[in-house]
Structures are given as structure tokens and as C-alpha cells.
Amino acid sequence: MNLAHWLERAALLHPQRPAIAHGQAVWANYAEFALRVKHWAAALRAGGVGPGERVALFMANCPEYLVALWGTWWAGAVAVPVNAKLHPRELAWIVGHSGSRLVVSEAGRHAELRAALAEASLAAVLAEPHALPGPAAPPLGVPAARDEADAAWLFYTSGTTGRPKGVTLAARQLRWCTMAYLASVQSVAPGDVMLHPAPLSHGGGLYHLPYVLQAGLNVVPASGGFDGAECLDLAAHWRNASFFAAPTMVRRFVDAARERAQERGGQRPEGLATIVYGGGPMYLADIEEALAVVGPHFAQIYGQGESPMTITVLTRHVINDAAQPNHRERLASVGVAQSMVEVSIRDARGGALPAGERGEVCVRGDVVMQGYWNDAAATAAAIRDGWLYTGDVGSLDADGFLTLLDRSKDLVVSGGSNIYPREVEEALLTHPQVAEVAVIGRRDEEWGEVVVAYVVARGPAAADLAAALDTHCLAHIARFKRPKLYRFVTELPKNHYGKVLKTTLREWEAARGEAAGSAPEGATP
Ligand code: AMP
Numbered sequence: 001m002n003l004a005h006w007l008e009r010a011a012l013l014h015p016q017r018p019a020i021a022h023g024q025a026v027w028a029n030y031a032e033f034a035l036r037v038k039h040w041a042a043a044l045r046a047g048g049v050g051p052g053e054r055v056a057l058f059m060a061n062c063p064e065y066l067v068a069l070w071g072t073w074w075a076g077a078v079a080v081p082v083n084a085k086l087h088p089r090e091l092a093w094i095v096g097h098s099g100s101r102l103v104v105s106e107a108g109r110h111a112e113l114r115a116a117l118a119e120a121s122l123a124a125v126l127a128e129p130h131a132l133p134g135p136a137a138p139p140l141g142v143p144a145a146r147d148e149a150d151a152a153w154l155f156y157t158s159g160t161t162g163r164p165k166g167v168t169l170a171a172r173q174l175r176w177c178t179m180a181y182l183a184s185v186q187s188v189a190p191g192d193v194m195l196h197p198a199p200l201s202h203g204g205g206l207y208h209l210p211y212v213l214q215a216g217l218n219v220v221p222a223s224g225g226f227d228g229a230e231c232l233d234l235a236a237h238w239r240n241a242s243f244f245a246a247p248t249m250v251r252r253f254v255d256a257a258r259e260r261a262q263e264r265g266g267q268r269p270e271g272l273a274t275i276v277y278g279g280g281p282m283y284l285a286d287i288e289e290a291l292a293v294v295g296p297h298f299a300q301i302y303g304q305g306e307s308p309m310t311i312t313v314l315t316r317h318v319i320n321d322a323a324q325p326n327h328r329e330r331l332a333s334v335g336v337a338q339s340m341v342e343v344s345i346r347d348a349r350g351g352a353l354p355a356g357e358r359g360e361v362c363v364r365g366d367v368v369m370q371g372y373w374n375d376a377a378a379t380a381a382a383i384r385d386g387w388l389y390t391g392d393v394g395s396l397d398a399d400g401f402l403t404l405l406d407r408s409k410d411l412v413v414s415g416g417s418n419i420y421p422r423e424v425e426e427a428l429l430t431h432p433q434v435a436e437v438a439v440i441g442r443r444d445e446e447w448g449e450v451v452v453a454y455v456v457a458r459g460p461a462a463a464d465l466a467a468a469l470d471t472h473c474l475a476h477i478a479r480f481k482r483p484k485l486y487r488f489v490t491e492l493p494k495n496h497y498g499k500v501l502k503t504t505l506r507e508w509e510a511a512r513g514e515a516a517g518s519a520p521e522g523a524t525p
Contacts, residue, residue: 003152003171004074004143006213007034014190014215020063023222024237027063030215033070038139040071043132047125049101051076051144054154056100056124058091058113060084060224061200064129066208068104069200073152076144080154080166081201085496088116094156095124098166098373102127148172154373155305166373167305176340176367178209180310183339185299186242186274190215193273195234195243197226202497203279203309204244228256235271242272246279247286248498250298254290261293272297274316278309280499281404281422284332285429287319296320302334302404306388310367312402313338326399332426333401334394341365345396350384353395358405361394362387393420410502412441414449419481421502424451427476428483431469433458438492438500439483442509453483454492454505461488 010019011034018026019033028036049055055072057079059065072079080098082091088109095103095117104127105113117124146152148171156164182188194211196218198204208218219238221230226249235241245253257269272294277287278301290298300314314335321327337343344352345359353359368388371379382389393411394404405411405420412419421439428437436456441449457465466486473482493504 001148001171001175002073002076002143002146003174003209004037004070006209007037007070007074008143010034010212010215017190017215018217019212019215020066021217021219021238022063023220024234027220033067035139036067037070037074038141039137040067040132041074041140041144042137044071044075044077044102045140046137047102047132049075049077051146052078052150054078054080054098054100056080056082056091056095056098056103057201058082058084058086058103058105058109059129060106061196061220062129062224063220065200065220066218068129070212073146074140074143076146078151078154080156081205082156083199083201083496085199088112089119092116092120092122094164094166096120096122098154098156100124102132104129146171148175149370151370151373155308157305165375165378167308168370168373169308170370173308173367173369174206174209176365177206177308177310178213180313180338180340180367181207181210182214184313184315185276185301186316188214188216191240192216193219193238193241195219195221195231195238195241197221197231198244198246198249199225199497203303203305204246206309207244207276226252228253229260232256232260232269235269237271239271240273242274242276244276244278246498247277247282248280248494250275250277250282250290251286254286254293258293268293268295269297274299276301278302278334279497281425283426283429284328285426287331291319300335301338302402304390304392306369306382306390307341307363307365307367308369310338310341310365311343311361311363311390312336329397329403330401333397333403335402336400337363337402341367343396343400343402344387345394346387346389350387355396355398358393358395360408361390361392361402361404363390364388410440412439412449412451414441414444414447414451415480416448417480419451421451423477424453424473424481424483427473428453428455428469430476431472433462433465433468436492438502438505440502440505440509442485442506450484451481452485452487452505452509454487454489456491457488 011030015031019030020027069079103124107128110126151168153169155167188210211218276299299316302312303309312335342364344362346362347359364387393408424439425437428434435458438454442452444450493501
């Protein structure tokens with residue numbers, strides 16, 4: 001099945017309902033959205049892009065993004081959404097790897113993109129988001145026939161290590177991701193609203209699908225990105241609005257909500273339905289603060305490109321059920337398996353581990369990717385006996401709640417003991433002078449590795465902050481887990497999706513060589 005049938009259906013049932021808004025203005029209703037998509041599909045065909053061929057989308061969030069995406073599907077082609085913040089050379093690599101015939105991007109970037117494509121000897125054609133080159137063609141009346149296992153979206157992983165891999169998602173995965181949202185996160189009725197402050201090219205973008213299926217409204221912020229105050233205004237304007245946010249965005253949204261509350265006599269944000277957070281660790285201290293400032297509007301999902309947005313869920317109900325005896329443990333977890341997937345913890349030999357034991361998180365179900373694009377070896381390494389090995393370490397409790405510890409490569413082994421950076425980070429974040437923290441291992445002759453904490457201090461870092469944090473850790477975690485070194489920095493290195501780049505921190509440590517002092521330092525190395 002071609003997913004574009006969802007749009008066809010919404011346009012038949014609800015032609016006049018608003019489909020896409022730009023900021024606070026309706027940009028297209030469902031009839032208009034579908035018509036633009038049919039024109040886009042026809043222009044693709046006229047330009048020689050046939051079913052199964054790839055079209056790269058390289059642009060910031062804008063209403064035309066959704067037309068280009070659905071138009072690509074309507075024509076039976078495969079969308080390759082690429083984060084607009086990538087370097088032109090990184091884009092060129094993805095265009096080459098995916099074999100994209102066309103790159104859709106704002107006109108202002110065409111010159112640099114043309115140069116990067118030429119440098120990589122690629123012949124892909126550049127197009128603008130609002131119009132395709134070539135002769136005018138009558139709209140393509142019906143979506144091209146596609147099998148549910150045919151590629152629909154190539155999702156290039158964020159590449160916090162090495163080259164990105166092209167996760168191949170077919171209609172099957174996108175459908176199950178949508179069904180899991182409706183069954184496990186929240187239901188959607190016609191007119192419900194989804195804001196898109198996070199890049200449409202990444203996981204959060206998949207959450208526009210349930211809103212097309214159900215004839216809801218997808219709102220692209222006028223800023224094209226994330227701005228806490230703008231999200232507050234959009235929710236108040238459109239009402240019943242949800243959005244997906246990485247933990248760093250949640251933190252910024254909470255700051256904006258706190259500021260707004262101070263201006264308006266303590267009033268909480270209006271018009272919010274659910275803020276779905278995920279994509280990286282949410283620390284207990286942060287979610288507790290978010291709940292106190294914003295109110296009971298949060299749900300968490302855990303997923304990865306290879307099992308898009310769909311491994312576990314911590315529902316609003318669980319998050320708000322403060323009377324539950326294990327409530328804080330549950331809040332610190334990533335919840336239970338989403339509907340229609342199985343989650344299991346496995347050891348290095350693939351054996352299933354019982355509740356309470358730590359091992360690699362594995363997931364099985366129709367939402368798991370078809371494989372990596374043109375990379376059979378990587379696919380075989382990731383999917384074994386039908387299970388996707390996520391590379392995340394975690395444990396399930398007796399009630400099926402999953403606690404994530406870390407990516408297996410982030411584990412620190414010191415003096416023969418495993419130290420999960422996340423535990424140390426959680427402990428440090430409860431100190432009032434710690435705004436953000438990332439913990440890594442540093443090679444050490446005596447211990448194998450020692451724990452190093454990169455800390456962004458709240459306000460100016462006091463001269464004795466390292467000593468204060470050491471005392472704080474001694475009061476909260478086992479002695480051997482506490483950092484041996486503190487590095488005070490003004491900000492943490494993050495990728496374009498806001499994930500902390502521990503690989504960069506490890507490079508910084510390696511570059512420091514033997515000079516391993518622990519005195520607080522004021523600036524980023
Ligand atoms: P990506 O494929 O770029 O979306 O990255 C997926 C990875 O982000 C996962 O394998 C986890 O390591 C991490 N991640 C995603 N969701 C969560 C979450 N809710 N809590 C902690 N880590 C998460």
C-alpha cells in the first residue's frame with residue numbers, strides 16, 4: 001500500500017478542514033494539500049523520477065516540506081529527508097549513497113550544494129521547495145501502486161559515530177509507527193493539532209503521519225525551528241496542541257514557560273495536549289521540574305531510527321500517577337513496550353535475560369526497519385534471529401518497565417567495574433549548581449578508564465565546585481562511580497538534533513594527553 005492513500009482519504013472525507021498551518025495562519029486545507037501533492041507528483045514524473053527512485057529533501061521545516069514529501073510518495077518515489085543543518089558535503093555523501101536523483105532545497109543554498117555535488121561527481125538535479133523544474137503536467141490523479149515492503153523513507157542516522165547509515169523504512173514501518181502512536185501515546189481526532197518545532201527530517205517528523213491519517217492539523221512554526229516562547233503562543237492559539245521534543249528542547253520550553261508564568265501571575269501554559277519527549281536521556285530532576293512548571297502534559301517515547309519512535313512508551317497516565325508506590329522509579333524509566341512490539345534484554349550470545357539483569361535492549365515487530373540501504377553486512381549485524389539489537393544497555397523490571405543505562409559504547413569500565421554514565425549524570429544533576437552534565441570515560445594506566453564529568457554550571461562556577469560535587473556524589477552514588485575529574489565548560493557539544501556528542505568529549509580528553517588536572521576551568525577546551 002502507498003501511504004499517500006491516507007492523504008487521499010483525508011481529502012475526500014474532510015476537504016475543508018485545515019491540514020497545514022504556517023505559524024498562526026492556515027496554509028492549506030486537505031483539498032488544497034492533496035491538489036498540491038498531485039501536482040508535485042506529476043512534476044516528478046515529468047522530470048523522469050519514477051517509482052522507487054530517491055528524492056532528497058534538504059530544507060528547514062516549512063509547509064512545502066510536507067507537499068514535497070507526500071508528492072514524492074504519491075509518485076511512488078522514496079523520500080530521503082536530510083537534516084537541513086548538515087554541511088553540503090555531508091548532504092552530498094547521503095545523495096551519493098542513496099542514489100538520489102533530485103535534491104529539494106531552498107534556492108539560496110543551491111550554489112553551495114551544486115559545488116558539493118560536483119565535487120562528489122554527482123549528477124543529482126536541484127529543485128526548490130515550492131516548484132519543480134520542467135514542463136507543467138496535469139495533476140497525477142491517484143497514488144502510484146506500491147508494496148508495503150517497498151522503501152518509502154530513507155532515514156539517515158544522526159551519525160554520532162562514523163558515517164550515517166540509511167535506515168530503510170517502508171510503508172509497513174511508517175504505518176506501524178503511526179498505529180503505535182495512536183494506541184500507545186494518544187488518540188487523534190479530526191482537528192487535533194501537532195506542532196513541528198523539531199526537524200521534520202528526523203523522528204519527530206514521523207509524528208505528522210497520525211495527524212494526516214486522522215485529518216488533524218500539522219503546524220509548522222513560522223521560525224522553522226524550536227523557540228520556546230513561539231511554541232507557547234502556538235499552543236495557546238491553536239489549542240489542543242501536541243509536539244515532540246528532545247530533552248534539550250523540553251528544558252528550553254520549561255525555561256520559556258517559567259518566564260511566561262512570572263510575567264502572568266503564575267499562569268501555566270494554555271492549549272497544550274501532550275509534549276512527547278524522547279530521543280535522548282531525560283533525567284529525573286528535569287522531568288520533575290518540567291511537570292511542576294508546565295503541568296501534567298508529558299509522555300515519553302524511546303525509539304531509534306531502526307525502530308522509528310517505537311520501542312517503549314511512558315504514558316501520560318503513568319507519568320501523572322504520583323500515588324503509585326514506584327512512581328519515581330517509573331519516571332526515571334522509559335516505560336513499557338509500545339503496542340505491537342516485543343522488547344527483550346539479551347546477553348552477548350543472544351540469550352534472553354530475566355527481569356533485573358542488564359543487557360542489550362532488543363526489539364521485535366513490524367515496525368523494525370527493512371534493513372540498512374545497500375548495507376547487508378550492517379543489517380545482518382543489527383537484526384539477528386528477528387530481533388533488532390539497539391546498541392542500548394538496559395534492564396526490565398518485573399512489571400515490564402525498561403530502564404536505559406547507556407549506549408553500550410558509552411559504558412565506562414574502571415578498575416574492572418562497569419559504570420553507567422547515566423547514573424552519575426543523574427546524581428550530579430540533583431546538585432543545584434549543575435545545569436547540564438555529560439560523563440565519559442578517560443583512558444587511565446592504573447584503572448583502565450576513569451570517570452570524567454563535563455559540567456555546565458548554573459551561574460558562575462565557584463572555585464570549590466569540583467570539591468562540592470565530589471561530596472555530593474559521595475552522598476548519592478557508590479564511591480567508585482564518582483568522577484575523578486571535572487571539566488567546567490560553557491556548553492556541551494551537541495549534534496544537529498541536540499544530542500550530546502560524547503565522541504567529541506572523548507576526543508577532547510584524548511587531545512589533553514596526560515594533562516589531567518581537575519581544577520575548574522572556565523571555557524570550552
Ligand atoms: P536516533 O536513531 O538518532 O533517533 O537515536 C536513537 C538513540 O537515542 C537510541 O538508541 C537511544 O540511545 C537514544 N534514545 C532515544 N530515545 C530515548 C529515551 N527516551 N531515553 C534515552 N535515550 C533515548
